[in-house]
Amino acid sequence: MTAIEVRGLRKTYGSRSAVSGIDLSVPHGEVFALLGPNGAGKTTTVEILEGHRRRDSGDVRVLGQDPAVGGRAWRARIGIVLQSATDAADLTVAETVRHIASLYPRPRAVAEVIELVGLGDKVKSKVRALSGGQRRRLDVALGIVGRPEIVFLDEPTTGFDPHARRQFWQLVRALAAEGTTILLTTHYLDEAEALADRLAVIADGVLVAEGTPATLGGRAGAGATVSWTGPAGHESEQTADPVALIAKLTAAGDDLPGLTVTRPSLEDTYLALIGEQR
Structure with missing residues (x-):
């Protein structure tokens, strides 16, 4: 059984189609990244998977359950880190995590979760005294304290400095190593490339590409x-076989100062994919 199975998902708001027939399949234990520009349909799709928004049509299963009718037992098996969350500003970090932990049947130890998200030195700090990045880490702590089988991470590292982002990546890898399924939305393409087993790109409510970071949009077969x-100065040539071209150039006895070989980055591929839809 897959962790997430979506067939023909559709959602409209008035005359605007936000999601237009999306199909997705995410196996258990996979880190899956959902990419797309603002307004592409990512958040609507994720909210439907979380059971927070009703779909118009299509079949959706998360951990074998239709999220639209998922009960308390099903919700205890998922973790959600929203783009923004309201909080009890006068509680301490430990009190906040402890309160949320009490809602789950088999939560992680509060101290363990706080250390995992890098807030060990803020245990007694009031939530209102935390920086934006620290509040984001607290959001993550609340999303994983219930020991979920699947975690939805919606722009989780917004507000993180580079060091904090790398620490968070380690946390995601640790969760994945435990077998946790993770669905991640992010605008940071280096984050998607570093973490995702597979990813998909949504533009204008349509799934335009799906694959591994190395193969998305034909990236693996793209010329160099x-x-x-x-x-005569700077020269360049596109080729499917850069090794053969370099051998040909050097066989003529010419020096090749400034030699570089580049292939399309994930960012190049992503921009090309969404550009075709806009």
Whole structure:
């Protein structure tokens, strides 16, 4: 059984189609990233999977259950980290995590969760005294304290500095190593490339591409650009076989100062995919 199974998902708001027939399948234990520009349909899709929004049509199963009718036992098996969350500002970090932990049948130890998200030195701090990045870490703590089988992470590292982001990546990898399924939305393509087993791109409510970070949108088979400085200045050539081209150039006895070989980055591929839909 897959962790997430979606077929023909549709959702409209008035005359605007937010999601137009999306199909998704996410196996247990996979880290799956959902990418797309603002207004593409990512948040609507994720909210339907979480059971927070009703769909118009399509079949959706999360942990074998239709989220639209998921009860308390099903909700205890999922963890959610929203883009923004309201909080009890006068509670301490420990009190906040302890309160949420009490709502689950088999939560993680409060101290363990606080350490996992890097708030060990803020245990007694009031929530209102935390920085934006620290509040985001607290959001993550609340999302994983229930020991969920699947975690929805909606832009989880917004407000994190580079060091905090890398620490968070380690946490995601640790959760995945335990077998937790993770659905991640992010605008940071380096984050998606570093964490995701597979990813999908949504544009204008349509799934335009799906694959691994290395193969998305035909990236693995894309040609390389070989650049060097020749007698006439900067020169470059696109080729499917950069090794053969370099061998040909060097066989002529020419020096190749400034030689570089580049392939399309994930960002290049992503921008090309969403550009075709806009």
